[in-house]
Amino acid sequence: MTVQRESAPTPAGTDNQIEVKGLNKRFGAGDGVVALENVDLTVRRGEFVAILGPSGCGKSTLLMITAGLTPPSSGSVVVDGKKVTRPLTEVGIVFQRDLLFDWRTVLGNVMLQADIRGLDRNASREKALQLLETVGLRGFADRRPWELSGGMRQRVALCRALLHDASLLLLDEPFGALDAITRDQINLDLQKIWLATGCTAVMVTHSISEAIFLADRVVVMSPRPGRIAQDVTIDLPRPRTVEMRDTPRFAAYQATLRDAIMH
Ligand SMILES: Nc1ncnc2c1ncn2[C@@H]1O[C@H](COP(=O)(O)OP(=O)(O)OP(=O)(O)O)[C@@H](O)[C@H]1O
Numbered sequence: 001m002t003v004q005r006e007s008a009p010t011p012a013g014t015d016n017q018i019e020v021k022g023l024n025k026r027f028g029a030g031d032g033v034v035a036l037e038n039v040d041l042t043v044r045r046g047e048f049v050a051i052l053g054p055s056g057c058g059k060s061t062l063l064m065i066t067a068g069l070t071p072p073s074s075g076s077v078v079v080d081g082k083k084v085t086r087p088l089t090e091v092g093i094v095f096q097r098d099l100l101f102d103w104r105t106v107l108g109n110v111m112l113q114a115d116i117r118g119l120d121r122n123a124s125r126e127k128a129l130q131l132l133e134t135v136g137l138r139g140f141a142d143r144r145p146w147e148l149s150g151g152m153r154q155r156v157a158l159c160r161a162l163l164h165d166a167s168l169l170l171l172d173e174p175f176g177a178l179d180a181i182t183r184d185q186i187n188l189d190l191q192k193i194w195l196a197t198g199c200t201a202v203m204v205t206h207s208i209s210e211a212i213f214l215a216d217r218v219v220v221m222s223p224r225p226g227r228i229a230q231d232v233t234i235d236l237p238r239p240r241t242v243e244m245r246d247t248p249r250f251a252a253y254q255a256t257l258r259d260a261i262m263h
């Protein structure tokens, strides 16, 4: 795959892929938990948005509602101009746990996406192998998930989420369990794929530096009930490099976001 763009392709407000308006989510009746309160969020097509926030502030709930996997209590999510009322098909999701199947090979796990969707097997196989190549796993196509490390497994899950050319990638703390060095490498892989495919990405993470490294914008949510507390544009050139994290600009973003999370 080749890098086709240097930065998010569209200027502000011209082409929104996701529009969250006045979103509320309450779990249970009466004294139930208010997970989200009056959340507004707009994500432009092709943008990479990271979501930071304390545990329990509703980040996963927001992703699940966006994907159409959980209904909101009130308010709306519009994706590609259509109100979300059922599970989206044009979406790729990577969960915190990789959900690979041990009885399938690595390639078989990526191909699950094609099997579920009834996509052309030959074309999908080609695409799956190409994706595995991009993340350095082509040589492991015939192995089983239990033969892989945690980082390799997450890469397989990422390939599966990308197989059907989803225009929207939703990532819920996909790399939280990985060591720092593996995480750096997988972040570089993810950036490469995002740059090459032009997809929109929304990623929940607990890592401030991962958020800055990957995102065009970092959204900070407040503790329960979850609200959008800050929306910080990350104006660093693409492709981002590991060395950029040692620059004063990167450190300034870190300070801003740390401050936002504390308040
Ligand atoms: N299916 C559910 N039933 C009842 N309550 C739920 C359900 N899902 C989430 N909640 C509650 O909603 C709140 C937000 O949960 P959510 O999983 O969205 O948080 P989060 O920000 O993703 O947290 P973490 O960073 O720990 O993953 C929590 O108080 C949680 O207990």
Ligand SMILES: [Mg+2]
Pocket (backbone or CB within 6 Å): 059, 060, 061, 172
């Ligand atoms: Mg969560």
